[in-house]
Amino acid sequence: MENGRATFPFPYQPYDIQEQFMQALYRALDQGKVGIFESPTGTGKSLSLICGALSWLTDSEERRRREAAALLQEGEAALSTSTAQSSTTSSSEEPDWITDFVQKKADRDLVTKLKEEELKRQKREERLEMIRNNVQLKYAMKRKTCEDDEAFKLLKLSKEEQTETQGDQEDEELIVAEYESDDESKSKSRFCGPEDVEDDELIEEHVTKIYYCSRTHSQLAQFVHEVQKSPFSEDISLVTLGSRQNLCVNEDVRRLGSNQRINDRCMEMQKNKHEKQPHEEGAKRKRGPAKSVCPYNKALALRQMRDEVLGTVSDIEQLLKLGRETHSCPYYSTRLAIPPAQLVVLPYQMVLHEATRRAAGVQLKGQVVIIDEAHNLSDTLSCIHSAELTGAQLCRAHSQLTQYAERYKSRLKAKNLMYIKQILFVIEGLVRVLGGKVGSNPQSQTTQTGTEMFTINNFLFKGQIDNINLFKLQKYFEKSMISRKLGGFVEKYAGSGVSLHTPSTSNKENRRTEGLNRYLQTLQSNQSTAPVPSTDQQGSVEAEKELSVSPMMQLEGFFKALTNSNTDGRVVVHRQGTLSASSVKFLLLNPAVHFAQVLKECRAVIIAGGTMQPVSDFKQELLFSAGVGEERITEFSCGHVIPPENILPLVLCSGPSGQELDFTFQNRDSPTMMDETGRILSNICNVVPGGVVCFFPSYEYSRRIISHWEASGALTRLANKKKIFQEPKKANQLEQLLSEFSRCIQRCALDSGGLTGALLFSVVGGKMSEGINFSDDLGRCVVMVGMPYPNIKSPELQEKMTYLDKHMPRSGGRSPGQAMIENLCMKAVNQSIGRAIRHRGDYSSIVLCDRRYARPATLSKLPTWIKDRTSTCTTFGPAFAALRKFFQEKKQKQV
Secondary structure, X not given: OOOOOOOOOOXXXXXXXXXXXHHHHHHHHHOOOEEEXXXXXOOOHHHHHHHHHHXXXXXXXXXXXXXXXXXXXHHHHHHHHHHHHHHHOOOOOHHHHHHHHHHHHHHHHHHHHHHHHHHHHHHHHHHHHHHHOOHHHHHHHHHHHHHHHHHHHHHHHHHHHHOOEEOOOOOHHHOOOOOOOXXXXXXXXXXXXXXXXXXXXXXXXXXXXXXXXXXXXXXXXXXXXXXXXXXXXOOOOEEEXXXXXXXXXXXXXXXXXXXXXXXHHHHHHHHHHHOXXXXXXXXXXXXXXXXXXXXXXXHHHHHHHHHHHHHXXXXXXXXXXXXXXXXXXXXXXXXXXXXXXXXXXXXXXXXXXXXXXXXXXXXXXXXXXXXXXXXXXXXXXXXXXXEEEEHHXXXXXXXXXXXXXXXXXXXXXXXXXXXXXXXXXXXXXXXXXXXXXXXXXXXXOEEEEEEEEEEXXXXXXXXXXXXXXXXXXXHHHHHHOHHHHXXXXXXHHHOOOOOOOOOOOOOOHHHHHHHHHHXXXXXXXXXXXXXXOOHXXXXXXXXXXXXXXXXXXXXXXXXXXXXXOOOOEXXXXXXXXXXXXXXXXXXXXXXXXHHHHHHHHOXXXXXXXXXXXXXXXXXXXXXXXHOOOHHHEEEEEOOOOOOHHHEXXXXXXXXXXXXXXXXXXXXXXXXXXXXXXXXXXXXXXHHOOEEEEEEEOOHHHHHHHHHHHHHHOHHHHHHOOOEEEEOOOOHHHHHHHHHHHHHHHHHHHHOOOOOOEEEEEEEOOOOOOOOOOOOHHHHOXXXXXXXXXXOXXXXXXXXXXXXXXXXXXXXXXXXXXXXXXXXXXXXXXXXXXXXXXXXXXXXXXXXXXXXXXXXXXXXXXXXXXXHOOOEEEOOHXXXXXXXXXXXXXXXXXXX
């Protein structure tokens, strides 16, 4: 079939909608489209993505192989013909001889190039085949010998350094290197892997590959498990990427906790490994603490683990296990495996953020990107490229950088000092905008209260920093790595705490330097004598740990954000009464500006999700604004695999007493509305077995309505029917609550003791509204109380609406800003009600409690497979009768 495929390898007989999905996906990839694919959870979306995309990849490689072979034959034939013609040409015809010579050379070059490409391909395939057959085991003895030698050298080096005398090069690793030129375009590439790896195979072209990304590591792990079950598990080379925090196996580094501290320590250890040491006989090394290196980052071990990673399909947990077994680093091994890998599985940010993409070695040119769970892609892009700083962070950054410059001013080059002064000047400007000043405690500085919104240019004028070239300053951040240097300085000298105050500018230079040195020496000596904190001090200890992390990384991100176009973002200044609590935030209004590069570089981009409706604003905000034409966009949406009789969606316009259900902001707090909601839940719990999940529009409304029910006795009546659970405040309590919720329902199914299951109160957009499966008895009914509109009074949201109204075309009867508010609400609703119905044999009811759901424009934004089966009930009686009948029939069918 044209631009398609008739059948696809699949682990079982696929559903019709899965075959349609794979065919549409294959065509989109073959034609280089931007595809929006919607397939409800429970319809086998992941397997459809895997089998459809990998079928295209294998077909594409086979087609390219045939074309290369054909070109090679044509080239050889042309060369042979050219040679034959040359032998018959008269020697007296000189112009023909010149033409013939040029033509033969071109033919030879073409043949040589084609042969080289074919040899590269064969070499890569042979190596992968060797990996799969475990031929690489021959490296084992060599690797062990190499490790023993390195361990011996490291031990000897440590003993020598313990006896060294102190020299003038103290803190050399903390000094910013000389900054050559602002316009330097050819700088040495920074370390992104072991520098002593000289194997030509590690420096290779990227093969055609598919990048699959999702939100969380658990979703990525689930996808990898689906690949393992697929027919491609033995033939595909897959690598899973993650951060150092997720992939580090060095326990001394892992226990540092924060991602920034882990990154800094890792980079420091790599630098220590590659520093040149004097080997002259009798040469004295400089005294100082032994510089630690990572025992897991060794060239031979990394090569072997890279090969094993490419030879088997592994998730992050399996990578960690393999890294510990082979004593090699999963983080660097997986990065080395990117070029030859055919399928790369990675988190959102590694694809959507350019700097992270570059640092990880991810190359998108000509490749395929699949973005799964993409219903919040626009918000994700905005969050990734937004930045926020508090007054406390600004003051700490100023204090730390000032102390750094004072300590090393005699050893820093003039250009470094100039840029450090510019950074300090910009920080002072940001603090001025917040209504404070550096040099005193931000907690004691009072500011006005209120929120202001600025364009980027107006914000720079307000802070009196418009004369600073932020582009050059950003380039200095990247090249000098000042943030990492400052982080190492703070960690070394501050230990578990750091001063928030800059040295007083009114003191004399010598007194300031004296005080700084005395302060640093005190901190350094306190590191070895600090007492173990008591239990009562744990809170302060956590606060001190937070202070010990340099805020310069956040500051660098904020500076980068300010280099956006003036029309694409806004700066929000929140003054909260004190400088410490006040903040300045960059708000990205146009996420398409950062998504455009992904769309431009990739051959094809697939945006997939279980619930992608409504897609109109999605296309307008992310695709059309990024320059993608309608002709390049393709859409696919399928229904659910469950029978129509297994779902009962109801719109409820009034309650049992006839009270109209209108949960607008003005009405939802009325006692009559809260009482009516309690009566609705009580009636639902009478007829619904197993679990009922009730979603409220916000945490605040959940707290108010439950407090009202406690006072009125409604909560007690509900508790007599089902055991009540509430969404926990802390994420680490979620797993325990879900386990107890599940056990309660199982017990009630065996021996009810008067209870018919459990009732779970949750919040739209909270911990339960995404990624949690309430399948089977866990979620026989999902109740949505009201419509979860975002806070329209939020300055950020108002600015976003204004931006859309100005830059987006009007569609229908609503402005783009109003349409965005409606779409945000319905996206949240769709995610919440999608927690039930997780497989073909599942069944559930959905009750939407608000008369506004009956509006045609609102109903049209529900997923098609729900919208087509939704009934609107103006009174409660018919809804209750439909619920009772629905569950009676299910019970009889089970019996």
